[in-house]
Amino acid sequence: MADDLVSTLYAPDAGQEPLLALPDVSILKTAPLARLSFRGRNGVLAAASKGFGLDLPVKPLSAETGPDRAAFWLGPDEWLLLAQEDMLSETMEGLATALGDTPHALVDVSHRQDAMLVTGDQAAWLLNSGIPIDLHLEAFPVGMVTRTLFHKAPVMLWRIGPDAFVVEAWGSFIDYVAGLLIEAAQELKAA
Structure with missing residues (x-):
């Protein structure tokens, strides 16, 4: 890993x-990396995972990783999402499209x-x-x-x-x- x-x-x-x-x-x-702070309730996990291209971890103190991204569980409704720096726009757009009008918070903290x-x-x-x-x-x-x-x-x-x-x-x-x-x-x- x-x-x-x-x-x-x-x-x-x-x-x-x-x-x-x-x-x-x-x-x-x-x-430098693309870093996103994501907050949402359990109902948004499937959409957020799809939009990010990686399952968001649900187990406390854990991380999920892929070849070019990672997601960290920071709290029951909070994750830090990482991607390569040049993938920031693409990652934000993928999440925004997948989440649509579902209540959530997504902030670029790069x-x-x-x-x-x-x-x-x-x-x-x-x-x-x-x-x-x-x-x-x-x-x-x-x-x-x-x-x-x-x-x-x-x-x-x-x-x-x-x-x-x-x-x-x-x-x-x-x-x-x-x-x-x-x-x-x-x-x-x-x-």
Whole structure:
């Protein structure tokens, strides 16, 4: 799952150097994506799934993925939908057509959020420097997604591999989160 998503959706931003490159952990900013916030009641799931081209997840803390898109369950009536940046108009039109007059909320939040890939043997340890949830593989398995806090910043965390995570944060917080991760990684250098 991780390799496919990294190569299509969460590809490292080619214009950026790694934020952190240690033997046991690395942090890379990702290229821009089309991000849509979708809200709707259970009656709209079939239409929204058809319009998006991927079944929206209904299980808490889960994600559904396809070759060029992903959908994250964020709450009982809330999802974050991702597609390649150049597919924004096409994705919005597909959802609007499928949903028609059905009550829902669909908002382009592409410029609100950014993402980082945190990978390596010490990725979970590094993220736990600011995230107060158990990130052991048994407690937070591959595929699990949640909203949480990194120190004081709201983030969305998705495990895409045993030692690989996507951290989504609002653009105004991404440098704060990255800076604290880099600072915490100094302990790894000293060890």
